[in-house]
Amino acid sequence: MNGLRGKSYKESEFRAKINSIDREAYFRPWCKEIKGLVNVPVMMVGGLRTFELMEEIIKSGDADFISLSRPFIREPGIINEWKNGNRRRAACISCNQCLEALRKGEHLWCVQIKAEKKD
Numbered sequence: 001m002n003g004l005r006g007k008s009y010k011e012s013e014f015r016a017k018i019n020s021i022d023r024e025a026y027f028r029p030w031c032k033e034i035k036g037l038v039n040v041p042v043m044m045v046g047g048l049r050t051f052e053l054m055e056e057i058i059k060s061g062d063a064d065f066i067s068l069s070r071p072f073i074r075e076p077g078i079i080n081e082w083k084n085g086n087r088r089r090a091a092c093i094s095c096n097q098c099l100e101a102l103r104k105g106e107h108l109w110c111v112q113i114k115a116e117k118k119d
Contacts, residue, residue: 018047018094025053032062043067049090051082073098074110 018024027046035042044063048054054066071078071090078090097111 018049018092021050021053021089023047024049025057028057028062035062035064041065045069047094049092051087051089070094070096070098073108074113 024047025044027044031042031044031046041064043065044057045067048057048066048068049071057063057066068078068090071092074092075081075090081088091112092110093112095112098108101111102108
């Protein structure tokens with residue numbers, strides 16, 4: 001089970017190739033709708049990579065919290081960088097190869113890092 005609707009993430013709302021801000025926060029409309037229907041804190045997921053966008057989502061009230069996963073696989077220290085003023089965009093592009101590695105019984109790691117080192 002992947003937590004999304006569909007038999008696999010390829011048949012769900014999941015998006016890969018998060019390589020620009022316009023591809024980020026793809027669950028934002030859905031999250032905003034849910035936030036208006038419940039009286040509990042709501043956490044947004046879905047391709048979030050840009051600090052300023054995440055900050056704007058919280059300030060606008062579209063979500064109470066932001067959830068990150070794949071960016072931490074690639075860059076475990078990204079929050080400390082943001083805290084120290086380096087507000088660069090997280091490098092993860094949501095290729096989902098980290099999940100595929102897990103499914104093959106490999107350790108959790110960013111496959112893209114190894115690919116970049118070859119270039």
